[in-house]
């Protein structure tokens with residue numbers, strides 16, 4: 324039997340996040356870009372890559388969505404997902420926290436899921452961001468972002 328948890332959607336929202344979503348909604352639909360919550364090195368790399376793409380490399384084609392936005396009752400980021408041409412998820416490991424949460428919030432969605440830990444090159448088996456020099460994390464995040472850009476946002480525009 325599958326074990327599940329129940330999460331109530333909330334009327335609460337982050338004010339700045341809601342304003343970001345409103346600004347995004349005033350423009351054309353964009354791909355929704357989600358990622359692992361980023362507690363560990365693998366997740367942090369996924370998170371940084373997602374933010375690089377969403378905020379710096381392809382802000383005209385993608386919009387960042389957070390886990391909290393998935394759990395709002397209405398408005399805000401959920402509406403951006405509903406109208407997104409495509410949903411792209413950067414998961415940091417096989418636990419797939421983001422894609423499982425997204426599927427729970429939107430069962431009919433068919434997101435593109437990328438496991439970014441398969442795309443990084445950390446020696447050994449580090450867990451925390453304190454175990455690796457900062458420039459190495461940045462370089463890995465940039466490398467992941469570049470690969471995602473090449474796959475989805477640089478080939479056919």
Ligand code: SF4
Pocket residue numbers: 359360361362363364365366367414415416417418419420
């Ligand atoms: S889901 Fe995986 S990659 Fe993400 S923070 Fe947890 S252990 Fe790290």
